Amino acid sequence: MTILHVAQPVTAGVARIAADLIRRQRAEGLDVVLACPDAGTLPGEAAAAGARVLRWEASREPGRTLPGEVVRLRAAVRAAAPGLVHLHSSKAGLAGRLALRGRLPTVFEPHAWSFAAVGGATARAALAWERYAARWAHRVLCVSDGERAQGAAAGVRARFAVVPNGVDTDSYGDGDPRMPSRDEARRALGVPPDAALAVCLGRVCEQKGQDLLVRAWPAVVDRLGGSGGALGEPGTGARAGVRRPVLAIVGEGPWAGRVREAAGGRGDVLFPGAVDDPRPWYAAADAVVVPSRWEGMALVPLEAMAAGRPVVVADVAGAVEGLPPEWRDRAAVPPGEPGTLAAALADLLQDPDAAARFGDAGRRRMRERHGLAAMGRGVAAVYREALAEAGRG
Structure with missing residues (x-):
């Protein structure tokens, strides 16, 4: 046939x-x-x-x-x-x-x-x-x-x-040569090794909600004790002992200009543009954010969890179903609410042990249910x- x-x-x-x-x-x-x-x-x-x-x-x-x-x-x-x-x-x-x-x-x-x-x-x-x-x-x-x-x-x-x-769970695992280590990815991408890195991948458009994430980001920085200055700028960054928060909006699309404008030139928000291979960004990330206004079941959180990364998602159609059940209350937030999004993201970024446990649970769920x-x-x-x-x- x-x-x-x-x-x-x-x-x-x-x-x-x-x-x-x-x-x-x-x-x-x-x-x-x-x-x-x-x-x-x-x-x-x-x-x-x-x-x-x-x-x-x-x-x-x-x-x-x-x-x-x-x-x-x-x-x-x-x-x-x-x-x-x-x-x-x-x-x-x-x-x-x-x-x-x-x-x-x-x-x-x-x-x-x-x-x-x-x-x-x-x-x-x-x-x-x-x-x-x-x-x-x-x-x-x-x-x-x-x-x-x-x-x-x-x-x-x-x-x-x-x-x-x-998703192809094997291609996001440590055994795939295209999946770099965290340190290798950060060196290649120019991200400081001690940054608390949040990554949002996808087409920059109304559906994907990057504008909501940019609005939420100053509250994340405040919660983590950062300053919002440019990377490498003398005299700026997080307080002593606090990892510096950095956000990467990875992608292009019809709302790219609008989202960059909403970021207001903040030095801690990166716009690397579209990429052919998202694996280095997953490898470098401490958390992956999917603030969509609507979906069927987005692929980015599935790929991120296959790579062992925790996610924060807007609770739209399909989002909660992909998450490990024990993490749903912590990782899924109401769509269109920057304040709640900021709180959930800051919570994961300032708790590396919890993020690692979430990453392990997410990887297991992807292999069991989403291959x-x-x-x-x-x-x-x-x-x-x-x-x-x-x-x-």
């Missing part, structure tokens, strides 16, 4: 999940085709895994280009002749369900609901669409129980399935259900 994956966007978390699934499916001997824009990281990774890649030009946002995108996707479906179609994220889900209308076994994976990302009339229109288009998916695949519950509570009546996101093998098995089971629902099992 041929599986056709359709994806837009082609970078960041959605692309990583799609690429990991494609690699696993190709390793199992399946015929896999990817339709996506000729941009980002996903086409190259899919081709390297042995998948056929069909160019499907589509913008990231819905708009006047949609009719042409639907026509082009129908042509891609004819060229691929798939037995099942897997639509990744809201834009592919929009064009794909319009193109297919349930005529082929279809799995739609929102990767966070479109109506949670907007407000006003746009949100109402997105929700109305999701309620209507659910009939054209043989399974709606959610990456967390929270994402499924959010959709059901909003009135999306779908044939839901839940498969948590997974790529578990995700692959779960998706395969969803495919079987979709095929049976369509009468092709």
Whole structure:
């Protein structure tokens, strides 16, 4: 059977999940085709895994280009002749369900609901669409129980399935040569060895909430006894015996300028830009922060815990489900509250023993529940259900 994956966007978390699934499916001997824009990281990774890649030009946002995108996707479906179609994220889900209308076994994976990302009339229109288009998916695949519950509570009546996101836990372990030691990473990144380093990785945008973290940061510095001066500046830094707090916002995106402006030129907030490999930043970090306004199940906290790092996350869909149960009260904070975020982050940064225990528990949980093998098995089971629902099992 041929599986056709359709994806837009082609970078960041959605692309990583799609690429990991494609690699696993190709390793199992399946015929896999990817339709996506000729941009980002996903086409190259899919081709390297042995998948056929069909160019499907589509913008990231819905708009006047949609009719042409639907026509082009129908042509891609004819060229691929798939037995099942897997639509990744809201834009592919929009064009794909319009193109297919349930005529082929279809799995739609929102990767966070479109109506949670907007407000006003746009949100109402997105929700109305999701309620209507659910009939054209043989399974709606959610990456967390929270994402499924959010959709059901909003009135999306779908044939839901839940498969948590997974990460390559081995590639974030000490045995992977790409994973440097803490000291090696800090030397390479220019971070002082005695800094209390908080790291936030991801696309800098409204969803990921880096602006909230920058607003919270002065309170973190105050709690840890730091001064907020530039790194290496004489006469500044933390009081004697107190590790100097440093925040790194790692990534680029449409809100990058806004977040830099909100930081106000603080010398203890670093903006290294986007990176191809996040491992050195995970290795260097004392804690990883994910202050998102909405998610399905973010990959950054899963990767951080696979690397043995504690995390502080906004309690949005899927966030708590990835955490070790004994750390949920301490690590998950209400979204959109900089004060609570600051308190939780400072708590971890000033307690290295607790951070180490959290890191160990997180690493165990990732290996037990969030590996790529578990995700692959779960998706395969969803495919079987979709095929049976369509009468092709």
